Amino acid sequence: MKKLIYSSVGVVFLFTIVFGILYPISLVYMGKGLFKDKSVGSFIYDSKSGKMIGSELIGQNWINPRYFFGRPSINNYDPMNSGGSQYAPINPQLINEIKKNTKKYYQEGENIPDDLLLSSGSGLDPHISVEGAIFQISRIAKERKLNKDRIRMLVLSQVEKKTFGILGQDRINVLKLNQKLDQME
Amino acid sequence: MKIDVIILWVVYFLILSVAGIMLGKIMAHIFKEKGVALEEKILKLIGIDAFTAMNWKEYLLAVIVFNFVGLILLQLILMTQHWHPFNPEARNGLSFWMAFNIATSFVTNTNWQNYGGESTLSYFSQMLGLTVQNFLSASTGMAVLLVFIRSLVKKEITFMGNFWSDLTRFTVRILLPLSFVFALFLISQGVPQTLNGSVSVKTLEGKELKVPVGPVASQIAIKMNGSNGGGFFNANAAHPFENPTPVSNFFQLITILLLPVSCVFMLIFMLPRKQEGYPVLGVMTVLLLLGVVLSYWAQVQTIPITHMSFREGVDSRFSLSECSLWSVATTAVSNGSVNCMHSSLSPLAQLVALFNMMTGEVIFGGVGAGLYGMLLYVLMTVFLAGLMVGRTPEYLGKKIESKEVIWASFALLAPGLFNLLFSAWALNFQLGLASLSHSGSHGLSEVLYAFSSTFGNNGSAFAGLNANTTFYNITTGFAMLFGRFAVIVPVLIIAGSLGPKKKSPIGPGTLKTDTLLFGVLLFSVILILGALTFFPVLVLGPVAEHLILNIF
Structure with a gap:
């Protein structure tokens, strides 16, 4: 059980970094580079x-x-x-x-x-x-x-x-x- | 009927089939792959064992503990928003029950929204909270499906795969690349992706206006791919920042069904005899198409009271056919996003949406979740057919015995039963009635839709209902948890029971499960089960509304 909880916390933590930070932030910069006006709201x-x-x-x-x-x-x-x-x-x-x-x-x-x-x-x-x-x-x-x-x-x-x-x-x-x-x- | 609608449907389903077949093949390959993949090595680095196969109990325990950890984390993130970075609008932490409702909603892949994203949540919550759970809840459904398929396909198997391996392979190799590419496409259409706070502008008429932006595209991409449906903004995919053009609308329509369709093709590629999967595919397709045609027909009528079209709640850039197609797809699949307001749909289009959710989300259904739900119906059909001809029922060579049938009936009937009980409770209780925005039949539909959506883990809503009250936060929160785990637990129990069984060879006495006849039986079981449970209440809701509308 201890091992299981450790694994769950570990996977959630790892995925939070990848999908919660790396994924959206890299898209922010790619969006800025490729579609500058559109990525900030088409003003x-x-x-x-x-x-x-x-x-x-x-x-x-x-x-x-x-x-x-x-x-x-x-x-x-x-x-x-x-x-x-x-x-x-x-x-x-x-x-x-x-x-x-x-x-x-x-x-x-x-x-x-x-x-x-x-x-x-x-x-x-x-x-x-x-x-x-x-x-x-x-x-x-x-x-x-x-x-x-x-x-x-x-x-x-x-x-x-x-x-x-x-x-x-x-x-x-x-x-x-x-x-x-x-x-x- | 207009020719452009036919072309739209043909192109839509053609692209969907081709992409679904390709992706299904890739997925079947990914999960068959032996040996140690890169993902598993990375997990090993932080001390997680992603190699050893688990039996059904260990697998179930891993699913539950993992989801529970995710739930707690999301709840904490939402309640402590004000302490986090990425919060340019200085949003405050949410109350316990409100956060509980959102957390269960995203962990169970429902994505029911009791909040307006632009006015409630910080970017931190949207990115590290909701986006992450959008990925993980979809992968959880997929992992459970894989165990079920393995228990059916392989003979005498007790150890049915490693949860961490299944979860990671699907998330990293399928969801991540699909969502990344799709997010870039969405940005190119005008979906914002920025960390800046809301923008103040002065209009030509001299008024001050505050326009919310944010990291929208990254969340919308996984919201559509993972059959999640929880939007960044309150108006969901009707919002011009979430769905800016007819082209973005079309591709979002495709992604609603893409992975659920791929799951069925993956099953077909995993089966030793491919034709065993055709009845499942066929029944899902027929149910979907019936809904599409009926809903479209209803939506393009003229409202007899006002002599106007059903354009209330539909933005100018979308046609009525795209609105009805979306409403059918999003309820058939447990996506739950909306590109027009379902509360203002024509009554028969409302009926289709409600019925789709009431089948337990098995018309392609959620990623993974739809197919394991449908396989429960298959077991039920095999059992009923077995009773009729007086033989021991078998599916794919595995004997279906009382244990499997009991748990399958529980998973198929319990959410529906509780749905009706909860709706009845809400309609007889001041706290439940206080949230309604309509009286009469549509008021009934509002409550029924809320509980069908949450028990079915769909997440779309008749948003006239004010769902952010303690009563609804608790009841729908429970509904989402029950609707998710009252199916996952039986599915894994059944898998645990079926797995170790021998595969009996096909003989002259075997009930054939790859025939048209079996497809018809399966279709009838779904209709009869749905109709027996929900027909009376549907008559009082959308059917009554349809009849009232046509008196004028």
Whole structure:
């Protein structure tokens, strides 16, 4: 029994060093060497000031109507508190939530795309659907006094296509789109 | 049905089969290898005997003591977080029961999460605590499976291998290289791997934002490979830092099933007659595919109440078919990671997920654990078939007698029975009900899902349930320990009893276990056992939800 306990402690200790320290730390350095920006969180910098304006992968809670809005998020895009609404399809709160989100777009017409009304799983979804972006063009054009067609061109240039035609969905990164929008003026 | 979904499935299962066959062959070779490997020499240096073969009792004792040491260490690490380095966010130590729940969760390969990683744990806990146990719990399952296979395949064997040798060979030669390469791939897709603390940014709208990062990729790689499923962040694989692109999503989907599928091929390569393994492979595949198709069909319907799609809880970069495929794969295998919120799935997709876990995680199942669970069903089927034709049941030439049948029934029935008892208890007890976020049928599903997930060592959740309460920390903690060891102990007892038996030659009276008929029998036993235990409660949960939804 003594031998057994010694062996168990020994193996746990050995593996803690290998898998708890050597494995992750060597990956930190390899990641830094090979994929510098991605390994630290894919942050985006402002082209003028050079300051960080967010991560390409982490959605933000856009509230200024001059910017494209992201999808609803149950935790208002708090990166420290990721997660979805967990509403079951029969939950009445889901319907209330949808009604609340509809109000946000009431001036912009009918047939709001689903993804602008339904919250994401991570609560940090950095993307919206292409329809979701096109739907918001008229508001942006009005707020910024820009030509609709120019914005439409910009939106379409920002579409990230399905990978290999089968993986994922066509989508648009809201932060990148809004950054481009600012640069347009 | 859309053509791109069919292509996705075909490509997915094709890659999986080819990789599974290759890896299965490599694994069979690694464990057959005689002589002293480098790993064993290193263990010898610190005075650990990794050469002498153990009998089943010594092996079982080693498994239990080893897991117990891991449990204590993890518990201590979690409770004393504030003393450790690699803690840029200055996280505090966790309370005893919260730490107990996390420790049992990771040691039993469940990876049920009662915490949000980004707001609770230090990098030290994530790396030296959780990542290490992710490796070791997967290897433990593998080691137990190896003993079971040896006891079935070899004749008159009492000493069935050395636990330290099996454990180390699998961890070092399979898990480590797979995870290392996969982690690098994940970094290339955008999964962070850094020791820096969270990053403060000022958004274009002028708001301050604190973005958590950390050594994510190294943990996600083993989380997927080792059928663990415990994420770095609260939202698990739905989080854009854990699963940033459709490509990372696809390869994570593959790694969910990769090692469990390889285990089955390893069995096939270890058997003297390969075709004996085909019914097992076939039944697992059919059960998996049925789930995939049903879940997909349910998930692409329109919700009758809102006339919208089932997009609540699904991020924009994933399609609904990838969400349903993941939910089936992750519950069939005891992985338990999620790329969309299971609580918001369509009711029939919820049903598939629940049923997968309720079979005891045998549809490929966890690394090692799934196959030894399935072999218990095989013994049960052989016994039942033997009763029908009135002969002594035999499997692979080994006589199945009352001892084996008693322990197999215990391992197959006890977790299910306790699952129902615990769910009933929680639903009749204020402390249990207080955590629910839904009333009615979905509230029942929340509790049932929690206990099915923990007794099945899966780890996924209907996260509406607030599981970080003392009541749930203790009950689900017990559930995870019971669900793990109430199967491991019987498996090793059965191995100890089967091993020394003679192998009887195949005669005209032998029940053939390599036929389609046997596959159908095995399939029926799994369905009937699952249905008899859980049908009533499934009707009250997801089935009722489905019917309510369609009244509108």
